[in-house]
Amino acid sequence: MLKTKKSVKRELILAEAAKLFKDRGYSGTSMRDLAGQVGMEAASMYNHIKSKDELLDTICFRISDTYISQLREIEHTASPYSDKIKALVRLHIQLMVEDSAAVSVANHDWKYLPEPRLTEFKQARKTYEKGFAALIEAGIAAGEFRPVNASVALFTVLSAVRWVELWYRPGRGLTAQELENNIITVLLGGLEQH
């Protein structure tokens, strides 16, 4: 019972931390800022968390774990490579729309992770990128995709999805579905008419 209440408070702190880290950056956010947002004194938060570093660590690795487990699932489906790539693009957009603060922190503030977690995070990201690139290369080998440089295609696709976090506001004209469809059209079909 007590344990449950504490973990609820801990989740609240994590959620507010993600928002503040997104808006002001990890270094730009003080534990007193965060405490104010949560509604307690800075010292009191240390009953729920170990340190500022630990907040960043939890936020970053939850996101990277999600990406990697979803990639594994998609790898094991039997469908065309273009469908696999589309599914990954939709995954990125959905996560960004659902949990934009945490995704943003994992994208920008991971560099403040202290060792050895910094190295572990970079390795997780590399694992994900290699799996994604392998799908693109397989798609090229299968004749589904143009013979572009797979790394360039990978990063073009991955990054094309990242400004969603900066400008997309749900309910301002465009639904998440329309957003997905438009981005996939540009990335898979290209801007030009054929």
Added chain:
Amino acid sequence: MLKTKKSVKRELILAEAAKLFKDRGYSGTSMRDLAGQVGMEAASMYNHIKSKDELLDTICFRISDTYISQLREIEHTASPYSDKIKALVRLHIQLMVEDSAAVSVANHDWKYLPEPRLTEFKQARKTYEKGFAALIEAGIAAGEFRPVNASVALFTVLSAVRWVELWYRPGRGLTAQELENNIITVLLGGLEQH
């Protein structure tokens, strides 16, 4: 003579500041870190600069001025819209390759600008985005581009170019030319075969 030497030193400080801000963020970089990189004491830098804020301001507005003046030039050329978009994509990639630290700071740390410069920077960015989006819409109206949502296409293109700053290292397999050509192929032609 003295004036020249001072401005040379000032440019050195600006260049090192851009590198540190890129690597550690604006808030994560102390004036003592920067002084160490430049080779003087923190207090001595204030003979060349006014404040830490002023460094950020100069870096950010130099970049936004460059983008806007180049956009104006491209707008006034008489060429197909797809060529105009390609020229803008090449401009982004070239600036990123040539001056990746400053571009990175203008992309990520502008939010630490103090008012009223923060508002001015946002306005400059909006001006650029509107000009870029207008070219995409004109291209759609002219039948050159698919009828996608122009805002989505704009941000997909703009952001597709941003991971260049994170992973591209000159002379590691890919030249800047090959990079440009591959990115343009994916964005304009699409990943899928047609």
Added chain:
DNA sequence: CCTACCGATCGGTAGG
């Protein structure tokens, strides 16, 4: 361009 230093704020702990 340096030494010496300012007040403010940082992440975190002690003790209740």
Added chain:
DNA sequence: CCTACCGATCGGTAGG
């Protein structure tokens, strides 16, 4: 969960 407080570090200034 709070008050009180720690040593460290921050951006910046005075004065030479």
